Amino acid sequence: MEIIMTIINGLSIGGTYAMIALGYTMVYGIAKMLNFAHGDIIMVGGYTIVLFFPISPIVGIIASVIFCVTVGIVVERCAYKPLRGASPLAVLITAIGVSKLLQSTAQSLPFIGSKPKGITYNFGNLQIGSVSISVLTLITILCSIAVMVGLTLFVKYTKTGRAMIAVSEDRGAAQLMGINVNFIIMITFIIGSALAAVAGVFLVFKIQDVGTTFGAMPGIKAFAAAVIGGIGSIPGAMAGGLVLGFIEAICGMVPALSPYTDAIEFAILILVLLVKPTGFLGKKRREKV
């Protein structure tokens, strides 16, 4: 009974992390940059759903995806594109700057403000035998599986998807083959932001509250998940997300470990980096230093 609950909790927490981690890993794989503003796109998505929720939850979800994608494109065009070819450190600092900019902008908008906003919405429970599962948890798990499968198929079997792989393997050569690299990077940001929006929506429905730093912690955890799984690898991001989800669920059930959940998660990140720096499923790549 408790074991089943722990597994379900792990899948549900891990599913959201995996969805966010996919955004990190794809952007890293293709644009070769760590988009630290990714967590704040989640916050943007979260606020959009809260603001549009009174109209209708469905409208909220759609608005959230559209708005996040728009913000993603604007950020990519204005902040990252001019730095294409700049040193990775400059891009990294810019990403952190964008993250702070999004947080502060949100805080200064009158309809968002400094106080956290919330919604009250109950999805109800589903009784299976002696286990009662929240419908939201089920939707989260199913949706994250659907996203993972869909994304894998997209990358493998569509022209754009394969262009993405090409860009990630060798940007110069891909460009010579007639692939519009800027377009592919933008597509990557669109997919990443859409996933962040969906993750934001799930998080808001779960936590039922959103503040301006709402995306920071899930963002960092998902980044850790992406690194554990092997940054740049799509199945790796999923695996990493689930690993962290399960650690969190298990630690939460053991009162003695519970206070150290975050520490344990990041300790595992360090351990993975020490033992297998490329992550579980990451490809070995010769780096010119």
Place this chain on the structure above:
Amino acid sequence: MKKTIVKILCLVFAVVMVLGCFTACGGDKNYAENNTKIKIGVSGPLTGGAAMYGIAVKNSAQLAIDEINAAGGIDGVMLELVAVDDQHDPTKVSTTYATLYEGGCQLFLGTVTTAPGLQFKQYALDDEIFYLTPSASGDKIPSADGGFQMCFTDSNQGTASAKYFNENYAGKKVGIFYKADDDYSVGIKNNFVAGLNESFGTVVEASFTGEASQFDSQITLLKDCDVIFMPIYYTPASQFMKQGASKVKASAVYFGCDGFDGIDAVEGFNINSITQEVSYLSHFDSTSKTGPAADYIKAYKAKYPDAPLNQFGAAAYDCVYAMVDALKNSGEEITATMSPQEFSEILKEEFAGDFVFHGVTGECTNGQKSTITWNEDGTVNKKAVKYVVKQKGANG
């Protein structure tokens, strides 16, 4: 030519920086020497998850100062409030403290919350200034060297809660939901556990760290408890209640401390939408209809109709009056340009001495103001801790 200008500029900046160092190293500088009013400083969360407290403290302190100024100040010397935002983040305090101290503040309300307050205390002790915090309730906040509290300390809150549990919930299944990386929460929790009697058997403990979280595991652990003790602030508490609405026992009681104050006003949380009871322990009754507490509420609502109203604000209101009363009581001559250290000397002697203050927090009987005194170690004595039930039973 251009190079020469650059060189000269560099030289000028270098000299300025060296001079700047000398003044910074000086230490004994009186930043208040040009003040025209006595500046009262406070550092609190004006934005972020605990903003409701900081805003209430800022507004209430302003209310008290306006009233005092309207009544002629301290022998004609006016007061002025300086409030800075620390977002309930200890790492911001080095900046907020410097803003207050170097900005010429002379009287200090310290911080609104405990974690930043511990940081504030270090700086305050170094500079030998006095502070009277309205609501930083940590056990380590008060100090015989000039740190005083208007609120009860955490150990007092935890022990008092345990006493209440022993008397009212004996034999029930008790759960605790606390924030493991918050001194306030852990402090109360430890004293609470120590104070429970044998009738309770094993207490289920669940905790979390950081900000907004998915509480699946914690809810799974606590869902069968009769009473859940929550020594945490209202934001995570309301999140837990919303997430657990249909999972936690419908007849359960959520029992909090002063951090619960304002939980019925959290945006996006309809407290009537949950079936569980929500109660908390307090030293101020924000629903008072008569007496000094009600007078304060009326004045506050008239001035800030849309702002949060809670015991933190009431305590800040009392803090300002307490310091002003103490200064008047001392019989010393007060000027607007006195250094914070000079004020500190006077206040320390008063508060550690026989000073008695009558305020709106604590038990106000028969329409009289409460009686408040302080121990030498900085902790407060007020008549009786009150148990205010915020919301009882279910409303579907």
